[in-house]
Amino acid sequence: MLRDFPRLVRGLVVALAAFAAAPAVAQGNGPLVVYNAQHDTLTQAWVDAFTKETGIKVVMRQGSDMQFANQIVQEGAASPADVFLTENSPAMAVVERAGLFKPLSPELLALAPEQFRPSSGKWVGIAARSTVFAYDKRKLNADTLPKSIMDLAKPEWKGRWAASPSGADFQAIVSAMLALKGEAATRDWLVAMKQNSVAYRGNSTAMKAVNAGEIQGAVIYHYYWFGDQAKTGENSGNVALHYFRGQDPGAFVSISGGGILASTKRPTEAEAFLRFVAGKGGQEILRTGNAFEYAVGVGQASHPKLVPLDDLQSPKVDPTKLDSPKVIELMTAAGLL
Amino acid sequence: MSAVTSRVPGRRSPGGWWRLRGGDPGQRASAMTWAALLVALLSLVPLGFVAWAAIHAGGPVVVATLLRPRVLELLVNTLLLEALTLPPAIALALATAWLTERTDLPAAPAWAWLAVAPLAVPAFVQSYAWNTLAPGFHGLWAAVAVSVLSYYPFLYMPIAAQLRRLDPALEDVAASLGNGPWRRFHRVVLPQLRLGIGAGSILVALHLLSEYGLYAMIRFDTFTTAIMDQFQSSYGGPAADMMSAVLVVMCLALLFGDGLLRRNERYARLGPGSARVAPRVRLGAWRWPSIAFLVLCAALVLGVPAVIMGRWIVAGGTEIWRPELVSAFWQTVALSTAGAAATTVAAFPMAWLCVRRPGWAQRVLEACHLYVSSLPGVVVGLALVAVTVRVAQPLYQTAATVMVAYVLLFLSRALAGLRPSLAQAPVELERAAQALGRSPMRATLEVTLRLAAPGVAASFGLVALGTATELTATLMLAPNGTRTLATAFWSLTSELDYAAAAPYAAVMVIATLPLTLILHAQSRRMSGR
Numbered sequence: 027m028l029r030d031f032p033r034l035v036r037g038l039v040v041a042l043a044a045f046a047a048a049p050a051v052a053q054g055n056g057p058l059v060v061y062n063a064q065h066d067t068l069t070q071a072w073v074d075a076f077t078k079e080t081g082i083k084v085v086m087r088q089g090s091d092m093q094f095a096n097q098i099v100q101e102g103a104a105s106p107a108d109v110f111l112t113e114n115s116p117a118m119a120v121v122e123r124a125g126l127f128k129p130l131s132p133e134l135l136a137l138a139p140e141q142f143r144p145s146s147g148k149w150v151g152i153a154a155r156s157t158v159f160a161y162d163k164r165k166l167n168a169d170t171l172p173k174s175i176m177d178l179a180k181p182e183w184k185g186r187w188a189a190s191p192s193g194a195d196f197q198a199i200v201s202a203m204l205a206l207k208g209e210a211a212t213r214d215w216l217v218a219m220k221q222n223s224v225a226y227r228g229n230s231t232a233m234k235a236v237n238a239g240e241i242q243g244a245v246i247y248h249y250y251w252f253g254d255q256a257k258t259g260e261n262s263g264n265v266a267l268h269y270f271r272g273q274d275p276g277a278f279v280s281i282s283g284g285g286i287l288a289s290t291k292r293p294t295e296a297e298a299f300l301r302f303v304a305g306k307g308g309q310e311i312l313r314t315g316n317a318f319e320y321a322v323g324v325g326q327a328s329h330p331k332l333v334p335l336d337d338l339q340s341p342k343v344d345p346t347k348l349d350s351p352k353v354i355e356l357m358t359a360a361g362l363l
Numbered sequence: 364m365s366a367v368t369s370r371v372p373g374r375r376s377p378g379g380w381w382r383l384r385g386g387d388p389g390q391r392a393s394a395m396t397w398a399a400l401l402v403a404l405l406s407l408v409p410l411g412f413v414a415w416a417a418i419h420a421g422g423p424v425v426v427a428t429l430l431r432p433r434v435l436e437l438l439v440n441t442l443l444l445e446a447l448t449l450p451p452a453i454a455l456a457l458a459t460a461w462l463t464e465r466t467d468l469p470a471a472p473a474w475a476w477l478a479v480a481p482l483a484v485p486a487f488v489q490s491y492a493w494n495t496l497a498p499g500f501h502g503l504w505a506a507v508a509v510s511v512l513s514y515y516p517f518l519y520m521p522i523a524a525q526l527r528r529l530d531p532a533l534e535d536v537a538a539s540l541g542n543g544p545w546r547r548f549h550r551v552v553l554p555q556l557r558l559g560i561g562a563g564s565i566l567v568a569l570h571l572l573s574e575y576g577l578y579a580m581i582r583f584d585t586f587t588t589a590i591m592d593q594f595q596s597s598y599g600g601p602a603a604d605m606m607s608a609v610l611v612v613m614c615l616a617l618l619f620g621d622g623l624l625r626r627n628e629r630y631a632r633l634g635p636g637s638a639r640v641a642p643r644v645r646l647g648a649w650r651w652p653s654i655a656f657l658v659l660c661a662a663l664v665l666g667v668p669a670v671i672m673g674r675w676i677v678a679g680g681t682e683i684w685r686p687e688l689v690s691a692f693w694q695t696v697a698l699s700t701a702g703a704a705a706t707t708v709a710a711f712p713m714a715w716l717c718v719r720r721p722g723w724a725q726r727v728l729e730a731c732h733l734y735v736s737s738l739p740g741v742v743v744g745l746a747l748v749a750v751t752v753r754v755a756q757p758l759y760q761t762a763a764t765v766m767v768a769y770v771l772l773f774l775s776r777a778l779a780g781l782r783p784s785l786a787q788a789p790v791e792l793e794r795a796a797q798a799l800g801r802s803p804m805r806a807t808l809e810v811t812l813r814l815a816a817p818g819v820a821a822s823f824g825l826v827a828l829g830t831a832t833e834l835t836a837t838l839m840l841a842p843n844g845t846r847t848l849a850t851a852f853w854s855l856t857s858e859l860d861y862a863a864a865a866p867y868a869a870v871m872v873i874a875t876l877p878l879t880l881i882l883h884a885q886s887r888r889m890s891g892r
Contacts, residue, residue: 057844059843059844065858066854066858067858085843085844086843086844087843087844088850088854089595090595090596092595092596092597092598093594093595093596093597093598094598095598096597096598096599096600097598097752100598100599100752100753101752101759104756104759106759106760106843192592192595192596194595194596197596225582225584226582227579227580227582227588227592227857228857228859230858230859231582231859234498234859235498238498238499240499254859261859351597354596354597354600358428358431358433358593358602359431361431361432361433361436362433363433363589363592363593363596363602
């Protein structure tokens with residue numbers, strides 16, 4: 027009957043509202059929500075230690091840098107997230123430009139030295155990672171390794187190197203190249219990359235391919251190798267790391283960032299969490315755990331197995347200048363995405 | 364007994380336009396129609412989203428994002444995958460179906476179930492296993508091989524069902540005209556299987572378009588993996604939206620092609636009495652080679668994942684059995700059973716209309732229901748993310764939105780489960796209940812729904828099989844903190860922690876294995892034998 031329709035709609039609305047209300051009601055004084063683009067296991071270790079210390083419950087949503095950055099921009103003031111952690115800084119820059127970060131307190135900012143946070147003070151460095159060329163030591167040696175990451179665009183490297191172009195890590199490396207070498211050079215390099223490189227999904231997969239002898243080298247971050255060595259070494263036994271050094275774009279050290287959203291309804295808990303991660307507790311997990319990312323906190327040492335940060339001769343890049351939307355555009359145009 | 368091939372109209376009677384208002388005078392368009400209309404409108408959301416995105420982006424952007432070499436590359440990849448996967452999958456399904464249905468193979472029912480059981484192994488677990496076994500196994504040929512293994516049961520089921528239903532009289536006639544067994548199979552049996560092969564092929568073709576995990580792991584780029592890459596690096600945006608539009612067009616083209624294929628021929632037997640059960644062919648000397656062939660298939664499809672999972676579980680030791688596994692299991696159970704229930708409820712009005720009120724309006728509504736289930740999870744996810752974040756904020760990142768996604772993705776499965784049962788519930792009982800004073804709605808719910816219970820169970824099982832291992836839409840839409848077996852497995856494998864991922868895969872397979880029994884039973888019942 028026609029008159030059944032309103033009743034039906036009413037029922038449906040009530041049912042949907044009940045479904046929707048359950049988490050919404052919980053949101054008021056519910057757990058802290060962290061949008062986590064860092065490695066699941068690392069942040070889980072931070073969260074566990076933090077909850078143990080403070081009793082504050084934390085819920086993680088797992089994703090990737092740029093996905094979350096754009097997601098937060100779309101969500102705007104209604105974002106369910108309180109804290110945003112990334113692997114690389116370009117995503118932080120996107121949220122910062124949209125004006126969605128809450129300024130951090132001076133005490134929180136003081137936890138990281140100046141070079142590991144933006145001058146704006148909207149977010150703070152929580153860890154760092156270095157670009158490396160992971161190569162098959164059975165096939166390449168000091169003489170045959172590329173001197174600069176720019177060399178990989180040369181024809182002689184055709185079909186010999188790999189990367190994970192869909193990942194935020196590689197996109198951050200390209201954004202450093204864009205900042206250091208300009209748009210024209212970066213575009214040419216990407217076009218050559220489409221010809222020369224083999225695309226893998228994920229840095230660890232690329233390293234695994236190098237190890238298996240499928241490809242001679244891969245542009246990845248350093249900690250994948252250390253992490254695998256610490257476990258069984260089954261994906262890195264034949265692999266060695268080459269650091270480009272000399273302020274090359276390939277020597278880029280990427281800062282993982284943490285920020286608090288302006289829209290958070292739990293500012294105290296959010297501040298406590300970020301202070302934990304950027305401070306002694308969180309940085310110590312980097313030094314002792316199996317993450318092998320560099321610690322960046324003032325006076326905090328990195329894992330003893332790592333090449334010291336100061337020896338890497340990384341180029342100076344202002345993290346707020348990393349223009350990742352432009353990088354995505356260039357990579358899409360080059361057919362890499 | 365005569366059996367003639369000629370043209371007749373399909374199962375629905377012609378004429379009777381606007382039949383939704385009821386064949387019986389006085390019976391108005393009921394709440395059922397409105398409910399089906401509501402679901403149909405909901406199912407237009409993804410299409411509407413893609414259209415909106417195209418208009419919003421504007422002509423130049425659409426042209427720039429679509430007319431680039433990368434899109435051509437993905438198009439070629441996708442078409443090659445379809446073209447290379449379907450023929451071997453059909454051949455494999457035909458051979459298995461013929462052996463289990465038409466020969467004196469020992470323990471045929473067990474083999475028949477083994478041919479359906481691979482559906483309990485999600486495609487991304489299948490590729491995980493092959494990736495472990497042969498790390499260098501990737502690219503087009505690897506994608507084709509794993510796709511054939513993962514999806515041939517979708518072809519096996521309709522082909523086997525049809526083989527069981529064939530009238531052997533036609534083959535007898537062919538034999539009496541001097542045709543040998545091969546010629547008979549080729550010229551009489553095979554043409555009659557066209558419908559089953561067509562239906563299965565469409566299903567497989569759609570799965571090839573929408574699968575993400577399998578191809579991501581085996582390093583083969585299709586539109587779906589490219590959309591996920593775009594989503595992960597830009598959360599939507601014109602490139603992802605436009606590639607979704609291409610996928611939608613491809614799905615619609617497949618459905619349209621299927622419609623054309625079905626239209627013309629007649630496949631039902633004509634004449635009095637019922638067809639005799641076809642005699643089984645004696646395999647004789649071929650018996651052992653046939654068994655060896657089936658064992659080989661089972662070893663490749665079920666054995667390899669089982670052995671690999673076992674190996675990782677042993678290698679991982681007790682450390683990989685973490686408490687998170689339990690919570691992931693219960694979250695999966697909650698989401699997938701709620702999804703199965705919601706989908707069954709949502710599909711019921713349409714199933715009822717198909718049986719009780721056929722006509723052109725019903726056909727339009729049904730087309731809406733069916734088209735949306737042919738879309739990849741990534742497209743539905745993208746559309747619902749965009750809609751909820753912009754205009755339905757209270758529903759954003761809630762279980763309700765995941766439910767809507769599951770409903771849309773699995774409506775066609777629920778319809779397939781419900782319809783045969785509803786068709787068997789006599790309309791007279793419903794009318795008698797109305798004559799005794801119940802409203803049409805109550806009469807349907809209290810009489811017909813009860814009689815259709817087996818269909819409800821089938822629908823529930825079919826949908827749960829899909830929701831329990833759904834990956835892409837769940838990743839995009841689930842509430843914060845959600846970790847299902849599939850998403851946890853995916854997260855662990857992307858960190859190359861294959862050992863820790865193994866328990867999740869094992870639990871998924873073991874939990875869904877009983878559901879394949881429902882599937883198997885249902886495909887038998889549909890054929891009436």
